Amino acid sequence: MDQIDRLSKILIFLQSIGWHKAIRKHMQGDASSRSYERLCLERKQAILMNIPTNMNSNIEGEDKTYSSATYLAEGTSQFIKIAKVLTKNGFSAPKIFASEPENGLLLLEDLGEKTFLALAEHGHYEFNMIEAALDVLISLHIKGFPKNMSLPKKETLELHDYDIDVLKTEVGLILDWMWPLAKKKKCDETSREAFYEIWSTHFRWLDTQSKCWVLRDYHSPNLLWLSDRKATQRVGLIDFQDAVFGHPAYDVVSLLQDARIDIPKDWEPRLLNYYCKKMAIAIPKFDKESFLSAYHLLAAQRAVKNLGIFVRLAVRDNKSDYLCHIKRNSAYLEKNLSHPTLKNVNIWFQKHLPDNIRTLILQII
Numbered sequence: 001m002d003q004i005d006r007l008s009k010i011l012i013f014l015q016s017i018g019w020h021k022a023i024r025k026h027m028q029g030d031a032s033s034r035s036y037e038r039l040c041l042e043r044k045q046a047i048l049m050n051i052p053t054n055m056n057s058n059i060e061g062e063d064k065t066y067s068s069a070t071y072l073a074e075g076t077s078q079f080i081k082i083a084k085v086l087t088k089n090g091f092s093a094p095k096i097f098a099s100e101p102e103n104g105l106l107l108l109e110d111l112g113e114k115t116f117l118a119l120a121e122h123g124h125y126e127f128n129m130i131e132a133a134l135d136v137l138i139s140l141h142i143k144g145f146p147k148n149m150s151l152p153k154k155e156t157l158e159l160h161d162y163d164i165d166v167l168k169t170e171v172g173l174i175l176d177w178m179w180p181l182a183k184k185k186k187c188d189e190t191s192r193e194a195f196y197e198i199w200s201t202h203f204r205w206l207d208t209q210s211k212c213w214v215l216r217d218y219h220s221p222n223l224l225w226l227s228d229r230k231a232t233q234r235v236g237l238i239d240f241q242d243a244v245f246g247h248p249a250y251d252v253v254s255l256l257q258d259a260r261i262d263i264p265k266d267w268e269p270r271l272l273n274y275y276c277k278k279m280a281i282a283i284p285k286f287d288k289e290s291f292l293s294a295y296h297l298l299a300a301q302r303a304v305k306n307l308g309i310f311v312r313l314a315v316r317d318n319k320s321d322y323l324c325h326i327k328r329n330s331a332y333l334e335k336n337l338s339h340p341t342l343k344n345v346n347i348w349f350q351k352h353l354p355d356n357i358r359t360l361i362l363q364i365i
Contacts, residue, residue, distance in 0.1 A: 010048070010105060013100050014039075017098040017107060019039055021041060022046075023039070023040040023041070024038075024039055025038045025039075025040070027047075035050045036049055036050070046107050047107070047108040047110050049076070049107075051074075051075055051079070051104040051105075051241075069165065070166050071166065075101060075104050076099060076106050078157075078241045078243075080096060080106070081155065082240050082243055084096075084151065085151070085157065086237060086240070090232070090233065091140070092224075092226055092229065092234075092237060093236075094110075094111055094238065095109040115220060116133070116220035116221075117261060120220060125263075129235075130263070130267065131274065132231075132232065132234050133218075134252070134274065135232050135235075135278075136235050137248070137255070137275070138278045139232050140215075140251075141212050141248045144212055145212070159243055159244055160244050160245065161245050161246065162211075162214055162244035162245060162246025163246075164204060167199070167203050168199060168200065170308075171195075172195075172196070173305055174307050175187040175191075175192055175308075176312075177316075178307055178308055178353065179353065181361055181365065182358070182361055191352055195348060198344050198345055201344070202342070202345070206298075209290065210248070211246055211248075212247075213245065214246040214251055215243050216242045216250070217239050217240070218255055219254045219255060219258045221239075222239040222240070223237065223238075223255075224237075224238070247294050249291060249294040249297075249298050250302070252272070252275060253298050253299045254302065256268045256271055256272065257299050259302075259306050272295070276288045276292075297339075300332075302332075303332040303333035303336065306329045307326065307330060309322075310322040310325055311326075326358070326362055327359050333358075
């Protein structure tokens with residue numbers, strides 16, 4: 001009955017905005033329960049975004065706690081507000097043609113099908129595309145949008161802090177999902193406490209650094225190449241509703257150590273240097289050494305989170321397609337743990353979950 005009711009609400013929404021006669025084509029979505037359709041009506045195209053308002057409320061137990069603790073957005077409200085700020089400031093977020101927030105439905109501008117992921121899979125991923133995406137982040141970081149913003153019609157946009165508690169909750173996924181499979185038993189409290197204490201030391205330092213908007217999933221599935229536009233507008237932005245307020249290195253990591261695709265090894269240092277040079281020119285107080293320390297810390301953190309998520313998707317949600325990314329993200333973790341500032345984290349992983357055990361998980365699931 002719930003599914004029938006949902007379909008009925010979608011049809012009523014489309015009828016109310018004159019799109020009910022459109023040809024509807026289901027689109028590949030992300031790892032969440034959001035869904036997307038491409039609508040074609042005569043010579044017009046648009047995207048139907050379907051976010052059930054109780055999307056995270058349907059999750060039970062520990063997973064519901066995780067969703068709340070990491071500030072995963074429910075409904076369309078946050079997406080609408082962030083999209084408005086981005087488009088107003090010259091970024092290529094989709095325009096919103098119609099909305100029904102109470103039912104989690106949006107009709108959006110169709111930015112096309114050329115995601116960075118799709119282009120990479122067809123051998124068309126080029127250096128200048130990532131450079132343009134990096135220019136978007138540079139512009140975003142230089143603009144320095146505040147954590148809380150007043151919007152038209154007396155609305156307010158508020159971002160949660162991407163703080164120590166959120167970061168710890170995310171890395172904890174590897175203990176809850178990968179450890180039990182790899183070790184054939186739950187993680188013991190001694191190992192768990194040591195794990196969190198080691199990370200906390202680094203996250204406390206990170207919390208003293210400057211913060212900005214973090215779009216959070218700034219990687220190949222959520223970036224589109226718009227070759228007919230200019231400068232930073234060539235990069236289309238989607239799936240930013242979970243944005244938080246944290247360290248600028250996080251989105252740079254998401255882009256340059258992409259969880260889903262391999263990037264030529266020489267591109268990352270070149271692009272990192274490019275980012276640091278641009279930021280140093282725009283912000284004289286920019287500290288390259290501190291930024292790079294944060295970069296490797298957050299790269300390790302994101303890799304650990306991704307490993308936990310990919311196993312969870314396979315075990316809990318029967319989405320085994322994500323397992324193909326285990327080796328790549330385990331390699332990212334190994335690379336970043338070699339950074340001198342992460343020696344204590346490296347020691348913990350070499351003792352408990354080294355690379356060979358992490359990748360062995362593929363033979364277990």
